[in-house]
Amino acid sequence: MPVCQFFLQGRCRFGDRCWNEHPGARGVPGTRQPPPQQSGNNRRGWNATSQRYSSVIQPSSFSKSTPWGGSRDQDKSSFHAGASTNSGFGLSQNPFASPSSDEQKDEKKLLEGIVKDMEVWESSGQWMFSVYSPVKKKPNISGFTDISPEELRLEYHNFLTSNNLQSYLNSVQQLISQWKNRINELKNLNMSTKVALLSYVKDGVNHITPTFGFGSKQAGTFGSPAFPVNNSSSDNVQNFSFKTSSGFAAAPSGSASVFGSRPAFGAGPSSNISTTAPAFGFGKPEAASAALFSFKSPEASSFGSPGFSGFPASLAASPFGPPVAPAFGSHSSAAGFGSPGSHSQTTFPKPSNDMFGGNSMSTSFPVSNATITTDNVLFTPKDQLTEGELEQFQSKKFTLGKIPLKPPPMELLSI
């Protein structure tokens, strides 16, 4: 879009409604009256003005307005493209401001954009169970799960026929509160959320570690009374969402590093629990993911119906109050999104399939020894570990087939 000359002078009559580009739109003086006529622009021939088309701000469009291009490079531009409806370059009045301050403004724009989008999402009554991305080209923000209305409806019908409607209602309730929490989080951005969001968007990397450790804990949640326990802890976990730093009781950075070195196998604290991703019941687990998880549990036949495969499995097993839904919370979805994070170049979280597959597979894993209590959600006290498990934790690497199901003891974490 061409840059609005009037806006640059601070006297655009159309304000928000203007069809031209308003760089650094927010807070700039300018009247906000509706345009009396749409004159002087190239949109003649509009029949109904009740709707307005807005162009997608594509990165390549920045090349058009070279006067503003100055110190900018395409990457930066594309970064905040579409962050808010009017942000072009995230410029302030001074086009030649140093890149660093502009970058801050970009970030600010992005965050503002996210906040605004969240507000709109909440107030508009639009479909809740959808993924979201602040910038059109970027991967999805974690914490939101994609459920189509048909999938939800199918679940309803399935539960109806099995006379288990209450479980469905509960899980939907859970999903809704999950979503509400996440929205509130994103609306009221505090420091850590901001940091996580920004790093996420910039690098396309999702720093949420809970992509790991599905295997163990998930096994714990399905079909065992340990599940409600997990739920309660997952409430805490929810708050963690992006706040990887604050999320883990002890040595957050430490745990991150632990994860770094030991991808996924049972070495996880709370993240595992919340990510008892029945969300990953979506779609059939792929056999290929067996490679990831050494448990080699039998194919998750417990996943009866498609879509919410997690639901019937766990809910049929025992009528938990808050059912599997916590998995849809920030972490679990984060897990799904984590993969795109780690593959910042690709658009689709392909590896997440593996995660999904792995998770669902391990659901049928018999959890006889998963005694997870609320107190020890993050770490197992040393005395609760068996010899073999202790050995595993102490060794440099996990041995396939011997990976402990419980989280490591606090003492063994190297921070």
Added chain:
Amino acid sequence: MSLFGSTSGFGTGGTSMFGSTTTDNHNPMKDIEVTSSPDDSIGCLSFSPPTLPGNFLIAGSWANDVRCWEVQDSGQTIPKAQQMHTGPVLDVCWSDDGSKVFTASCDKTAKMWDLNSNQAIQIAQHDAPVKTIHWIKAPNYSCVMTGSWDKTLKSLPHPPPCFQFWDTRSSNPMMVLPLPERCYCADVIYPMAVVATAERGLIVYQLENQPSEFRRIESPLKHQHRCVAIFKDKQNKPTGFALGSIEGRVAIHYINPPNPAKDNFTFKCHRSNGTNTSAPQDIYAVNGIAFHPVHGTLATVGSDGRFSFWDKDARTKLKTSEQLDQPIAACCFNHNGNIFAYASSYDWSKGHEFYNPQKKNYIFLRNAAEELKPRNKK
């Protein structure tokens, strides 16, 4: 030929059975109601191809059935036949010669319905509900493409043997293409196919020789994908697609545009309080997009119970309907663009609380020859 068992016959189609109230808003546009409409929400609509004389409409519904009507030029609709699945029917399509109808269902199967013999046989099996089904006719092959929530696209050879005991396990798909996520919607116009998946995935396939992935596209929309439709250029070649999301927005995307920044755009639709920016808008999902086969203009239907016609080249809105009392779940043009069919039934956009099994579901037919003429650029 079986008639519809659960309805009370042909004659009652026109009027509401429960004694219409004066404020009954189920048909504010006064369009033609299809008789004997399905008993539960309609998931998909499809008109017969030009090879078949006359117009036949197929609708799949959440009552597990697929129904066929003949639509006469007078506007009269005659129920013709019905088939059942064991799960809700999510998508239907015709073969190019108009003799067969393919249906995709939540029972994880796809069936081929031979209209002449009124027999339906299973042709495909997935591990999860089959969400989309399309017929592909290429010079050197023809097949049925099914997309499912099990994250695969399968294309099945055609014609499968008929009048044979069909062992589903032996029907091998010609090709299985993995998807990054569950398939939510798809469209095919040879030689191009577009699939939109969960997690904002978008893949374009090229179908020459055999279906293969052509490009993965970053989604131009910020929210969940809901529906997609391919459009053609002046030379009748598919050149791009329109993608609708749950956020009341449609993106027009060209595959190889001369100027992507200018040519690709998104527009908002199916929202309330159009111009009033101070009050929060209600945003509705776009449930279906259909392009007029002759004019190239498009129609969108949404959860707000309205349909709108747009001209994407002039970037204008042509018309918005009055609001129906139920969401519009599906829409379809007939082969020459004279008839626009849209289905008024609950699409679950507000969850189970708003589901009323007693509410009647309608399919309306509208004369679309005039209203969808493109706006002339001045």
